[in-house]
Amino acid sequence: MTQSRSTRDVKALEASLYMQAARRVPVTLVRGEGTRVWDDTGKSYLDFVAGIATNSLGHAHPGLADVIATQAHTLIHVSNIFYSEPQIELAELLISHSALDRVFFSNSGAEANEAAIKIARKWGKLHRDGAFEIIVTDHSFHGRTMATVSATGTPRYRDPFAPTLPGFVFVAYDDVDAVRRATTPRTAAVMVEPVQGEGGVNVPKPDYLPQLRRWCDEQGLLLILDEVQTGVGRTGTIWAYEQVGIEPDVMTSAKGIGGGVPLGATLAKEHASVFEPGDHGSTYGGNPLATAAGTYVMRQLVETDLLANVRARGEQLARRLAGLEDRTPLVTGERGVGLLRGLELGKEVAAEVVTRAVGRGILLNPVRPDVVRFMPPLTVTAGEIDEAVDIVESVLQEIGS
Numbered sequence: 001m002t003q004s005r006s007t008r009d010v011k012a013l014e015a016s017l018y019m020q021a022a023r024r025v026p027v028t029l030v031r032g033e034g035t036r037v038w039d040d041t042g043k044s045y046l047d048f049v050a051g052i053a054t055n056s057l058g059h060a061h062p063g064l065a066d067v068i069a070t071q072a073h074t075l076i077h078v079s080n081i082f083y084s085e086p087q088i089e090l091a092e093l094l095i096s097h098s099a100l101d102r103v104f105f106s107n108s109g110a111e112a113n114e115a116a117i118k119i120a121r122k123w124g125k126l127h128r129d130g131a132f133e134i135i136v137t138d139h140s141f142h143g144r145t146m147a148t149v150s151a152t153g154t155p156r157y158r159d160p161f162a163p164t165l166p167g168f169v170f171v172a173y174d175d176v177d178a179v180r181r182a183t184t185p186r187t188a189a190v191m192v193e194p195v196q197g198e199g200g201v202n203v204p205k206p207d208y209l210p211q212l213r214r215w216c217d218e219q220g221l222l223l224i225l226d227e228v229q230t231g232v233g234r235t236g237t238i239w240a241y242e243q244v245g246i247e248p249d250v251m252t253s254a255k256g257i258g259g260g261v262p263l264g265a266t267l268a269k270e271h272a273s274v275f276e277p278g279d280h281g282s283t284y285g286g287n288p289l290a291t292a293a294g295t296y297v298m299r300q301l302v303e304t305d306l307l308a309n310v311r312a313r314g315e316q317l318a319r320r321l322a323g324l325e326d327r328t329p330l331v332t333g334e335r336g337v338g339l340l341r342g343l344e345l346g347k348e349v350a351a352e353v354v355t356r357a358v359g360r361g362i363l364l365n366p367v368r369p370d371v372v373r374f375m376p377p378l379t380v381t382a383g384e385i386d387e388a389v390d391i392v393e394s395v396l397q398e399i400g401s
């Protein structure tokens with residue numbers, strides 16, 4: 001018989017059994033409730049990583065847990081060769097609460113972007129004389145599959161796997177002129193994140209997306225927005241694009257949409273919706289379990305005051321982080337939108353700040369050597385924000401200048 005989970009040395013076993021593809025924080029998490037998680041020694045943490053922006057409703061949300069359990073007792077999975085009610089229920093919610101007309105479900109952000117890339121390629125064949133290039137940006141993150149890693153603006157994620165997929169043209173982020181210069185008859189689409197998440201919580205100028213939209217309209221290009229991290233309420237509106245008054249032709253979603261259950265979505269306007277029967281597929285994509293969870297998360301967003309909480313708590317977090325600038329010499333600023341925020345440090349000590357913060361019971365993520373990312377569940381309370389920033393302040397004072 002195998003030992004009970006709690007008496008096994010998970011970290012040692014991981015080192016010998018698991019592919020060493022990730023650098024892990026030496027903490028084994030065993031349970032959660034709301035914004036809090038507990039490790040295998042009983043120590044509790046405020047979770048400001050939230051599964052990398054996936055656990056929108058916090059941990060062990062009773063309503064979400066009930067929906068998942070009920071669906072599991074009813075029908076977990078059916079093949080996409082059949083119709084399924086939860087899938088169409090979520091499709092209806094997403095279409096009625098976005099500017100897009102059709103959806104395709106998958107299991108992750110990378111997969112959602114794969115579908116968007118395939119749409120751009122096929123659309124270019126049909127409508128732009130075989131154009132196939134997609135303009136993407138430096139410091140972008142679109143996923144780890146071969147196509148999405150080829151589109152990702154971090155060379156160290158791409159180089160070990162060269163040759164990468166052709167057809168991605170890199171330009172600086174937040175620079176519309178660079179996109180204009182890179183546009184050729186081969187260009188089919190421009191793909192960007194409304195705010196770069198993994199690249200460092202990089203917020204573009206307010207007119208960046210509107211100008212990109214205008215350029216794509218003038219040139220007849222598709223504008224693809226990767227809202228995998230920014231979507232589903234994270235920035236204080238359901239989709240980040242709503243805040244700059246534009247609409248994408250294609251948009252991708254994942255991370256927070258399933259509340260922690262793997263789910264991805266690719267949405268498109270009718271004119272960009274070029275898939276025909278046989279063009280694309282996914283065995284698990286949009287299965288009843290995942291889409292029942294997604295429906296519950298979307299309902300919470302549109303039927304409760306969750307978005308108001310994101311805006312209020314986002315402002316509070318921004319204000320508290322900005323306040324650290326006056327009180328701790330290490331802090332040089334803060335940036336972000338809603339509950340996706342970064343604390344800027346004058347030195348490359350983000351990893352040390354995070355390690356010490358974990359020791360004091362708050363989970364954070366060093367998204368760049370000099371930026372600590374904060375992305376709590378959308379349900380985070382005012383008290384939890386204050387508690388988290390107080391801990392970070394004491395850690396910064398400990399490190400000194």
Ligand SMILES: *Cc1c(COP(=O)(O)O)cnc(C)c1O
Binds near residue numbers: 107113197254
């Ligand atoms: C996380 C992320 C992805 C990849 O999502 P996975 O679910 O890990 O495949 C893609 N784009 C953005 C903007 C992301 O933040």
